Amino acid sequence: MRKVWRKLAILALGQAAALLWAGAALAQEAAAEPEGPFPQTLLHPAGPQAEVLYEAMTWDIAFITFIGVLVSIATAFILIRFKDRGEDREIPQSHGDPRYELIAWLVLIVGLVVMALHPLKAEAVFERQPEEADAIDVNVVGHQWWWEFQYPQYGLVTANELHIPVGKKVRITTWSEDVIHAFEVPRLGGKNDSLPGRKTRFWIEADKPGVYQGQCFELCGASHARMLTRVVAQSQEDFDAWVKKQGSPAPTPSGGLAAQGKQVFDRICAACHTVDGTKRSPVTYAPNLAYMGDRTSIGGGILKNTPENLLAWVTDPQALKPGAKMTVSVKAGSLTEDDARAVVEYLEGLK
Numbered sequence: 001m002r003k004v005w006r007k008l009a010i011l012a013l014g015q016a017a018a019l020l021w022a023g024a025a026l027a028q029e030a031a032a033e034p035e036g037p038f039p040q041t042l043l044h045p046a047g048p049q050a051e052v053l054y055e056a057m058t059w060d061i062a063f064i065t066f067i068g069v070l071v072s073i074a075t076a077f078i079l080i081r082f083k084d085r086g087e088d089r090e091i092p093q094s095h096g097d098p099r100y101e102l103i104a105w106l107v108l109i110v111g112l113v114v115m116a117l118h119p120l121k122a123e124a125v126f127e128r129q130p131e132e133a134d135a136i137d138v139n140v141v142g143h144q145w146w147w148e149f150q151y152p153q154y155g156l157v158t159a160n161e162l163h164i165p166v167g168k169k170v171r172i173t174t175w176s177e178d179v180i181h182a183f184e185v186p187r188l189g190g191k192n193d194s195l196p197g198r199k200t201r202f203w204i205e206a207d208k209p210g211v212y213q214g215q216c217f218e219l220c221g222a223s224h225a226r227m228l229t230r231v232v233a234q235s236q237e238d239f240d241a242w243v244k245k246q247g248s249p250a251p252t253p254s255g256g257l258a259a260q261g262k263q264v265f266d267r268i269c270a271a272c273h274t275v276d277g278t279k280r281s282p283v284t285y286a287p288n289l290a291y292m293g294d295r296t297s298i299g300g301g302i303l304k305n306t307p308e309n310l311l312a313w314v315t316d317p318q319a320l321k322p323g324a325k326m327t328v329s330v331k332a333g334s335l336t337e338d339d340a341r342a343v344v345e346y347l348e349g350l351k
């Protein structure tokens with residue numbers, strides 16, 4: 001067993017160095033500007049709730065890193081200080097010293113209390129609902145595999161892209177109409193499960209305009225990874241304009257391919273979908289398509305909204321999103337290629 005102490009001491013010091021390195025890397029990442037168009041990161045909060053969670057997280061990580069480094073260094077110290085010197089020593093047995101035991105308990109209790117402070121504050125974020133009369137209410141409904149957003153105050157329904165005004169609290173009530181999903185837009189606030197048969201509430205708020213991306217955070221079936229969301233935070237003016245537009249009747253194409261597309265839509269697609277922004281679709285598992293042409297993404301946020309992508313979607317949705325409940329497609333034989341092209345022209349023109 002001789003010389004094992006040396007390896008163990010090196011291991012302990014290596015652990016301390018690794019912890020410090022990881023902590024420094026995280027701090028560096030937090031200090032840098034967020035990268036990419038839609039970073040899904042907790043390190044760059046863009047609203048008050050996300051701020052509280054960020055504080056709790058960084059505080060805990062710093063505290064845990066500190067304790068981890070301390071223990072690693074203490075371990076190395078003890079291994080070296082009391083290494084096997086080859087002497088055949090009798091080590092005196094001790095039954096402990098109540099003073100040291102008391103100190104150890106106190107350190108432990110104080111440490112745990114300190115660690116709990118910030119998370120308790122963060123927990124309160126979920127429990128408290130903003131009472132502000134002018135807060136926006138949104139029902140967030142999880143479906144396999146897309147999000148439905150209902151605005152009871154405005155009588156609006158939309159899907160996948162949540163519009164909110166900047167600097168206003170958004171009271172969210174969430175549930176699911178199939179399996180368990182979880183809604184989270186990391187830069188705006190915490191994660192919340194969307195449960196079948198039970199409503200839970202939380203709130204988000206964005207400090208400045210922008211598009212914030214989120215992702216379903218609960219494994220919910222084959223296309224769980226393809227269940228994205230975008231929060232479009234805009235000025236009050238832009239938001240009001242959006243509300244007004246969503247509530248107005250869908251534009252009717254005057255002629256051409258789009259008019260043909262409207263006929264296809266009314267004959268086939270309208271059995272499940274609606275383009276009326278004031279009501280839910282005839283079947284709840286089909287997203288509302290009001291003002292489709294204004295949306296930036298399709299297919300639950302997985303594809304950019306372009307005519308090519310929308311054509312690919314109606315041609316073969318299963319190829320893009322395995323298990324999708326959209327059964328009408330060119331591939332399935334329920335749409336002709338001409339129908340598909342026409343309906344794409346119609347939907348893209350809804351703006």
Ligand code: CUA
Pocket residue numbers: 142143144145180181182216217218219220221224225227
């Ligand atoms: Cu919905 Cu994962």
